[in-house]
Amino acid sequence: MGGMRRMAVPLSIVATLAIAMMLFNLKQRVGSLEKELTQVNRDIGDHRETIHVLRSEWSFLNQPARIAEQAKNILGMERIPPKRLIRLEDLPVRVPSDGITQIAGSPQAVPGARVPTIHGGSRP
């Protein structure tokens, strides 16, 4: 009991110093983090602005007229006549690779496979 009392003062001094140091440290870290945050926010702003400019340029480069022209000139693409349009679900099911032997004959041989139709056969 008596020893504790003698130790109390130095202990509290040490504790106070330790806390003070920790606090100081913490404050420093907060300060530098805040600086970093400001910088990061500024960078985010800059990047957003850059993205914004690049998106405008993207829109510019993706003008439908330009895309159509390049698709035609570079890729040799042409307009799809409506006759060639068919729904995805109207495509015949893909035959699994091990099903090749089964299919050999007619498509009806594979359960679930459908005869391909050109004009969207399942339309009501």
Add this chain to the structure above:
Amino acid sequence: MNFMAPKNAPEHVHRSPPVARHPGARESLSGNKAAALEIGRTRLLVAGVVFALAFTAIGGRLIDLSLSNGAAPRLAQSQASPHPFTGRADILDRNGVILAANVPTASLYAEPRLIRDPGQVAAALEKILPTVTRAGIQAKLASGRSFVWIKRNLTPREHHEINRLGIPGLNFRREVQRVYPNGNLAAHVIGFTNVDTEGLAGIERSFNDVLKDSAAPVRLSLDVRVQHILTQELAATMKEFDAIAATGVVLDVRSGETLAMSSLPDFDPGRAGTASSNARFNRASLGLYEMGSVFKIFTTAQTLDSGTVTLNDGYDTRKPIRVGRFAITDFKPKNRWLSVPEIFIYSSNIGAALMARDAGTTAQKAFLSELGLTRAPGIELSEVSPPLLPSPWRDINTLTISYGHGIAVSPIQVASAVGAVVNGGEMIPTTLLKRGAGDPVSGRRVISESTSRTMRDLMRLVVRQGTGRKAAAENFLVGGKTGTSDKLVNGRYARNKRLASFVGAFPMNDPRYVILIMVDEPKGTKKTYNYATGGWVAAPAVRNVVERIAPILGVMPAAEGFETESSEHLLIKTKASAQQAKAQRIAAN
């Protein structure tokens, strides 16, 4: 207890430890000292508790701050607006394609007082900047003012080159420039701004405050792909028929959204200052036109819906109607008795006028008003015109309005009204803004569901067998109505100057989109046997547009043979019953 301690109290307190070491000694102290000691202890206790509480609170807060992560994200989130603030928000199409945006640029200014040799500087600048002249710059630099603009909104290359010159007195100011990445596309809808980015036309004008105040973009209902296709087909038609102008719109009949609105000639909003007022004129909403036979859609819908006529009725169209010095005639007279469906399909002016006469002026006026054709279109543009209506609205006006003469309206209104006729009979406000998926669409019923169905069949018949055959897009079930009207020149209808139009919808079994195309002053070609009517000029353009936009809009071609006798029965039945009715009349006479 006396808290006002005597002066010597600290002494007693100081001495108290030795006393405390001997239990039972307290009794030996005098009452006065004991009381002082008691006061001291109490104070110590109070102070201790206060300090302990304070430290506990501070400690708790420290632990809270350092251990819980609540504070950090809050700080980081404070700046989390996804849109950079550029002074003016973007305008996007329905898929997020940028139609208008503010981008930062550098503008070059000079401080003439700091420039020693204006001639040399002017010469250097002339080489870099193509749009300025040496003399012009030199005059500016020699003015002795403290600040002159040399050129605003430099390209990055110009900026770099001038920077490399390193001439003192030449400086840059960061500015923002309004750019329109899609050029002329949808220029009339987007509009433009002045150099200080204040909206002067289009959405830029009508949404000026919104664009300035918020960083969130304004999302339009337009689809640049549809807009491009419509504009391209309009331009091709204009060229083929040597027309002076053309306009077109594509509307979603269920939501009232405008997918495309085009007016030719057009302009680049980035250089609106150099565009002629003719090019800047939005024919789709600001232009007023006598739409011609397209109005027979409204006449037929109105008279059928009110019960004035039925599909089995008909009229004698052999004789022109004479009212005063006017004579109402048919463009291609059939010279016989026509049933109501035939009047519509073969576009008989006489028949339509007789139907409207039977319905009456008041009914016609009320119906056109319900379709929004008697006031300015309600779209989000300031470039709208109220229609030109007859005043007073006499019976002769009723006759001519039945086939679209004597009333001038804007194409966008006609498209909206046709949308209401085919979509099941509900007038849905037309908008240029994108509707959210869950936004309720409030329509007002103008005709019954069944009249709408009949009108769809009739419009489909026009394309299958009538004047609009050239609009028959492969398997997309287009239905519509042609219109050809002579233009008023100096108060007289000019025979050789006309408007050719077609308004249609597809797919006609369950209409999703209305499309209107109007060509101003087309000239007939050899290919069209010199015809320049709606059926020869506008209908093929509609077919081309539909065939190109339908796949984009997710409308699939109908299966071969999908369309059976679904609408033909109208004609067949009515022909039979018309003959019956005719026989009865003859018998009655």
